[in-house]
Amino acid sequence: MNLIRSRTLVLxxxxxxxxxxxxxxxxxxxxxxxVLVPCRFLAELSVPVEWLQDRGAQAAEASVSVDFTGExxxxxxxxxxxxxxxxxxxxxxxxxxxAVHGEVMGRDTHDLDRVRLRVExxxxxxxxxxxxxxxxxxxxxxxxxxxxxxxxxxxxVRLITGQDERIAARVASSDDAGVAGQAACRLVxxxxxxxxxxxxxxxxxxxxxxVHSGTVLVDERPELGGRYTGLANGAWxxxxxxxxxxxKDVLGIRSGLNYGSGLYxxxxxxxxGLARTVARDSTLVLEDDQWRNxxxxxxxxxxxxxxxxxxxIGRRDGxxxxxxxxxxxxxxxxxxxxxxxxxxxxxxGDPGLAIAVVAVVGSxxxxxxxxxGRIESQGRLPDGRVAFRWDASVPLAGxxxxxxxxxxxxxxxxxxxxxRGLWVGSVDLPRGPGPHTLLVAQPxxxxxxxxxxxxxxxxxxxxxxxxxx
Amino acid sequence: xLERWTPWIMLTIWSSWAAAFQGLLAxxxxxxxxxxxxxxxxxxxxxxxxxxxxxTKAALVIAFGRIAFSVEPPAALLVGFLAISVLVLGVRSVxxxxxxxxxxxxxxxxxxxxxxxxxFVHVVRVQRLGGGAPVELGFALDLWRGxxxxxxVAILIGPTLAYLPGLTGLRRRPW
Numbered sequence: 114m115n116l117i118r119s120r121t122l123v124l125x126x127x128x129x130x131x132x133x134x135x136x137x138x139x140x141x142x143x144x145x146x147x148v149l150v151p152c153r154f155l156a157e158l159s160v161p162v163e164w165l166q167d168r169g170a171q172a173a174e175a176s177v178s179v180d181f182t183g184e185x186x187x188x189x190x191x192x193x194x195x196x197x198x199x200x201x202x203x204x205x206x207x208x209x210x211x212a213v214h215g216e217v218m219g220r221d222t223h224d225l226d227r228v229r230l231r232v233e234x235x236x237x238x239x240x241x242x243x244x245x246x247x248x249x250x251x252x253x254x255x256x257x258x259x260x261x262x263x264x265x266x267x268x269x270v271r272l273i274t275g276q277d278e279r280i281a282a283r284v285a286s287s288d289d290a291g292v293a294g295q296a297a298c299r300l301v302x303x304x305x306x307x308x309x310x311x312x313x314x315x316x317x318x319x320x321x322x323x324v325h326s327g328t329v330l331v332d333e334r335p336e337l338g339g340r341y342t343g344l345a346n347g348a349w350x351x352x353x354x355x356x357x358x359x360x361k362d363v364l365g366i367r368s369g370l371n372y373g374s375g376l377y378x379x380x381x382x383x384x385x386g387l388a389r390t391v392a393r394d395s396t397l398v399l400e401d402d403q404w405r406n407x408x409x410x411x412x413x414x415x416x417x418x419x420x421x422x423x424x425x426i427g428r429r430d431g432x433x434x435x436x437x438x439x440x441x442x443x444x445x446x447x448x449x450x451x452x453x454x455x456x457x458x459x460x461x462g463d464p465g466l467a468i469a470v471v472a473v474v475g476s477x478x479x480x481x482x483x484x485x486g487r488i489e490s491q492g493r494l495p496d497g498r499v500a501f502r503w504d505a506s507v508p509l510a511g512x513x514x515x516x517x518x519x520x521x522x523x524x525x526x527x528x529x530x531x532x533r534g535l536w537v538g539s540v541d542l543p544r545g546p547g548p549h550t551l552l553v554a555q556p557x558x559x560x561x562x563x564x565x566x567x568x569x570x571x572x573x574x575x576x577x578x579x580x581x582x
Numbered sequence: 583x584l585e586r587w588t589p590w591i592m593l594t595i596w597s598s599w600a601a602a603f604q605g606l607l608a609x610x611x612x613x614x615x616x617x618x619x620x621x622x623x624x625x626x627x628x629x630x631x632x633x634x635x636x637x638t639k640a641a642l643v644i645a646f647g648r649i650a651f652s653v654e655p656p657a658a659l660l661v662g663f664l665a666i667s668v669l670v671l672g673v674r675s676v677x678x679x680x681x682x683x684x685x686x687x688x689x690x691x692x693x694x695x696x697x698x699x700x701x702f703v704h705v706v707r708v709q710r711l712g713g714g715a716p717v718e719l720g721f722a723l724d725l726w727r728g729x730x731x732x733x734x735v736a737i738l739i740g741p742t743l744a745y746l747p748g749l750t751g752l753r754r755r756p757w
Contacts, residue, residue, distance in 0.1 A: 131657075152649050423653075465716030
């Protein structure tokens with residue numbers, strides 16, 4: 114009887130654990146992490162095994178000093194480039210309006226057309242304000258959360274890709290201007306065109322059916338549109354294109370902005386006097402107080418195809434899943450499981466690890482940040498480089514046959530816990546439409562050297578971390 | 583009391599060292615996929631020498647030792663070792679698990695199944711979070727290398743792992 118009962122118990126336990134393995138439940142995971150607290154002490158007991166570690170590798174890791182000052186300088190110049198990238202060459206803020214910088218912090222996991230924005234040094238922003246990034250129209254402020262830190266605002270922005278979002282626009286192009294006596298084509302833009310690839314913005318009620326190309330710009334009328342959306346008049350929505358799709362001509366707007374994973378720096382526009390900007394000290398993200406030093410346990414992942422390590426701090430210290438782990442200004446990985454007293458770190462070579470990245474293209478005054486969106490690790494190659502899959506939904510300009518260009522990759526914004534401007538590695542960036550496989554050079558000894566620091570919870574970061582780690 | 587718990591504590595320590603040593607050997611390199619599953623070999627050795635009632639407990643303890651070092655989901659490792667213990671207990675009821683043929687067969691099959699299960703769990707988890715496939719599911723077939731080495735090591739050291747210091751209290755009397 115006891116035997117039968119214990120077998121039933123084992124089967125039930127096994128079934129429960131199998132479900133938990135495939136479909137994690139936060140409460141059950143937290144319980145399991147409590148049960149597994151002693152594992153930290155087992156890791157501490159691994160010293161005799163550590164003696165067996167390759168002495169050469171240990172020496173190499175110890176001898177590599179992290180040039181933090183140099184990396185901080187590069188990080189600061191990237192910061193300036195990225196900030197500048199939010200300012201447009203072709204769209205100018207209208208007279209009587211002000212623009213403030215905002216950084217995309219993350220995305221609503223239940224509604225991908227909503228992004229969370231942190232606007233530093235500004236209070237009094239309201240619902241309905243338009244948001245742009247460079248030349249491009251992004252969306253409209255949908256909700257304003259309680260201000261944080263006394264000076265910063267947290268906003269939810271509804272993207273123009275949202276199914277019910279609409280904005281008035283006009284087609285402005287040389288073709289259209291050449292047709293004398295013809296009124297400009299006006300239309301309404303919003304949502305995604307009915308194509309399976311969901312890459313084009315949809316158009317509604319065009320005033321002329323004979324226009325099939327041209328640049329589409331925001332053109333809101335104050336008396337018809339939202340109270341503030343007219344501030345974004347002239348911002349770009351994309352190129353009007355007509356393409357055969359499933360046997361039909363489908364009109365859509367091809368945007369130059371990757372709404373899915375390429376939104377980092379934006380500008381929120383507001384009428385003068387509506388909001389109050391507050392002067393604040395500008396601290397580089399790598400120098401702020403939201404980092405905690407962490408000790409690495411023995412790097413000994415038994416699964417040969419995984420790449421990870423445990424560190425000595427956990428939930429008690431404010432660590433969240435998905436948080437960045439750095440050495441100097443280099444991204445070493447992201448936090449995976451968070452226990453009470455320890456956390457696992459998925460290193461860049463761990464298959465499935467995803468990060469948003471930006472590449473610095475060109476050099477000197479001609480350098481500009483190219484927003485690449487998310488890349489996903491496919492594992493480390495025997496030569497030490499890490500293979501990443503890049504969808505290239507907004508590819509680097511040029512033909513696929515053109516030679517790739519050597520660039521440095523840095524993290525972008527939009528992933529909670531991973532600040533922008535962390536060095537990822539160097540890569541030869543291919544041109545043309547993707548998907549591409551990027552081979553990122555990140556010498557392992559360099560990646561593991563120095564003190565590791567982990568990004569910890571800050572006010573405003575308290576949203577569920579999405580995929581990747 | 584101490585006599586009862588000491589062997590289990592020793593098994594926990596040995597299992598964590600086995601996992602750590604396996605991890606050191608598997609540190610990314612060309613031969614990583616050939617590394618034998620030492621945690622599994624320790625379990626099979628224990629399963630052949632322990633009382634039936636202790637086999638499942640030993641599986642959980644050895645999984646615990648591996649969880650100390652692995653970034654794999656703990657639930658996946660626990661269920662993997664539980665499933666292996668059920669299989670081994672089933673085989674043990676009809677055959678001698680300590681015998682060379684059964685021991686090697688179990689080592690190869692269990693090593694491959696455990697690896698494939700962990701690959702499957704990782705792919706499902708990453709895709710649930712909106713990512714693409716981190717590895718092709720076909721990659722699981724490549725795990726035959728580690729399974730083969732595990733079988734070879736099972737021949738070489740086999741049940742001797744159950745004779746590690748401190749485990750005497752858990753071993754049953756020989757036939």
